[in-house]
Amino acid sequence: xxxxxxxxxxxxxxxxxxxxxxxxxxxxxxxxxxxxxxxxxxxxxxxxxxxxxxxxxxxxxxxxxxxxxxxxxxxxxxxxxxxxxxxxxxxxxxxxxxxxxxxxxxxxxxxxxxxxxxxxxxxxxxxxxxxxxxxxxxxxxxxxxxxxxxxxxxxxxxxxxxxxxxxxxxxxxxxxxxxxxxxxxxxxxxxxxxxxxxxxxxxxxxxxxxxxxxxxxxxxxxxxxxxxxxxxxxxxxxxxxx
Numbered sequence: 428x429x430x431x432x433x434x435x436x437x438x439x440x441x442x443x444x445x446x447x448x449x450x451x452x453x454x455x456x457x458x459x460x461x462x463x464x465x466x467x468x469x470x471x472x473x474x475x476x477x478x479x480x481x482x483x484x485x486x487x488x489x490x491x492x493x494x495x496x497x498x499x500x501x502x503x504x505x506x507x508x509x510x511x512x513x514x515x516x517x518x519x520x521x522x523x524x525x526x527x528x529x530x531x532x533x534x535x536x537x538x539x540x541x542x543x544x545x546x547x548x549x550x551x552x553x554x555x556x557x558x559x560x561x562x563x564x565x566x567x568x569x570x571x572x573x574x575x576x577x578x579x580x581x582x583x584x585x586x587x588x589x590x591x592x593x594x595x596x597x598x599x600x601x602x603x604x605x606x607x608x609x610x611x612x613x614x615x616x617x618x619x620x621x622x623x624x625x626x627x628x629x630x631x632x633x634x635x636x637x638x639x640x641x642x643x644x645x646x647x648x649x650x651x652x653x654x655x656x657x658x659x660x661x662x663x664x665x666x667x668x669x
Contacts, residue, residue: 444618460668482580486587521556525549559623561593
């Protein structure tokens with residue numbers, strides 16, 4: 428009986444995350460059209476306008492330039508260590524969020540792990556969090572919310588740089604053979620990671636135009652509601668942006 432319930436929970440959660448992945452793919456398209464394309468056409472690239480995307484472009488470009496320094500062995504070693512540290516730190520923060528009990532945190536050159544006990548909920552979220560949660564990007568959002576409008580371009584650049592680091596880490600660390608992914612199930616892991624990645628990039632795209640709070644409202648409420656309540660109207664509205 429327990430095994431049947433476990434399988435049912437797996438299929439239901441995989442279906443839910445799969446549905447959210449499809450929904451947030453459409454949210455991403457909406458965010459791209461209503462934010463990035465809309466602002467580039469109507470505002471252009473005015474460096475002082477808080478709704479422009481120059482900061483994000485600059486941040487991604489800066490990370491591309493930073494990649495050249497990885498030709499230096501020590502820089503490459505330190506970046507790899509930082510990626511391992513960030514991976515375990517994300518596990519830890521997610522465990523704290525879901526009231527897990529942290530027992531040990533270890534980050535060495537060849538040995539990296541976090542030992543924790545999970546509660547009745549949160550196992551999937553804690554286990555898969557390093558593969559889809561850009562913690563440094565999330566740490567920057569409050570600064571963008573509270574900072575002076577003249578410095579928004581700097582925060583946008585830092586957000587893009589930190590997210591590029593997350594994507595780089597994801598590419599290097601994510602494999603179907605990873606114990607984290609195998610333990611959660613490959614199908615469920617794929618659905619959950621895809622859903623969260625799509626939600627995060629949608630949020631990043633929506634932030635420069637209206638700020639963090641408006642972006643949260645649009646990405647997690649307005650856009651999904653428009654898609655689910657009136658699919659044909661949403662489709663016709665999106666067509667005009669592309």
